[in-house]
Amino acid sequence: MTTRTIAQLFDLTGKSAVVTGGAMGIGQAISFRLAEAGAGVMIADIDAESASRTVVEIKASGGKARAIRADASSTADAKAVVQATLEAFGRLDILVNNAGIYPISPALETSEEMWDKVLNINLRGAFFYSQAAAQEMVKAGRGGKIINMASIDAMHPYGGVAHYSTSKAGIVMLTKALALEFAPHNILVNAVAPGSIMTPGTKATRAALEARGIPEEKVLESFMARLPLRRMGEPDDVAKVVLFLASAAADYITGSLVLVDGGYLLS
Numbered sequence: 187m188t189t190r191t192i193a194q195l196f197d198l199t200g201k202s203a204v205v206t207g208g209a210m211g212i213g214q215a216i217s218f219r220l221a222e223a224g225a226g227v228m229i230a231d232i233d234a235e236s237a238s239r240t241v242v243e244i245k246a247s248g249g250k251a252r253a254i255r256a257d258a259s260s261t262a263d264a265k266a267v268v269q270a271t272l273e274a275f276g277r278l279d280i281l282v283n284n285a286g287i288y289p290i291s292p293a294l295e296t297s298e299e300m301w302d303k304v305l306n307i308n309l310r311g312a313f314f315y316s317q318a319a320a321q322e323m324v325k326a327g328r329g330g331k332i333i334n335m336a337s338i339d340a341m342h343p344y345g346g347v348a349h350y351s352t353s354k355a356g357i358v359m360l361t362k363a364l365a366l367e368f369a370p371h372n373i374l375v376n377a378v379a380p381g382s383i384m385t386p387g388t389k390a391t392r393a394a395l396e397a398r399g400i401p402e403e404k405v406l407e408s409f410m411a412r413l414p415l416r417r418m419g420e421p422d423d424v425a426k427v428v429l430f431l432a433s434a435a436a437d438y439i440t441g442s443l444v445l446v447d448g449g450y451l452l453s
Contacts, residue, residue, distance in 0.1 A: 199224030202275035207285030209236035211385030215421035221249030226275035258285035259306035308353035329372030365441030381447025414449035
């Protein structure tokens with residue numbers, strides 16, 4: 187039995203990855219870590235300008251990256267992103283379905299349009315990006331890794347985001363269903379469930395709550411009171427776990443959900 191070193195296990199040199207929503211926040215941190223490990227990274231984001239800036243940062247650090255403007259809810263864009271990745275790097279080994287939205291919207295006020303938008307981006311898009319990536323992975327015959335972004339909201343509703351919680355619960359089951367179907371092709375599918383992570387998106391959410399008369403300090407205090415680690419998460423806390431799941435160190439893990447919540451669900 188050949189034993190690889192730790193450095194070899196986490197070496198992604200020669201591989202390529204797609205990160206949806208990879209321009210900012212958690213997605214950006216994931217893009218940085220995958221590129222640092224040697225992968226060529228295709229940043230697929232609706233915000234083309236921010237995606238391009240992230241590419242510049244990765245290249246400045248010696249990494250390989252490209253950017254493409256893409257809608258996470260578009261089936262056509264999913265296929266286009268896969269094709270662009272093949273043209274840029276010659277292969278596709280890793281897909282990170284990170285893109286997602288979580289607008290504050292109490293259930294009594296949520297419109298049909300809002301519900302559909304959240305589910306289309308967070309859940310429908312994850313399926314069709316996974317399908318497009320897996321079709322190429324099966325064709326190439328090398329296997330691959332798909333990592334979906336779930337949330338602790340999938341297990342514990344926070345309130346005011348029923349559409350988001352539902353979409354993330356769907357991600358957990360989608361991960362298991364795809365893991366079962368894709369296993370014969372050596373395509374491993376796992377999910378990561380972050381807790382409250384300090385990102386531009388969560389800052390906007392806290393601002394929306396404050397506009398509804400819920401002070402940001404109160405929101406943070408309520409989270410901190412339940413956090414055994416007594417600190418909010420950083421994007422890199424999630425990115426390091428994604429790197430592990432994308433690496434050879436996780437070659438016997440599929441259909442799993444990894445909590446990255448600072449112990450929030452313990453209390």
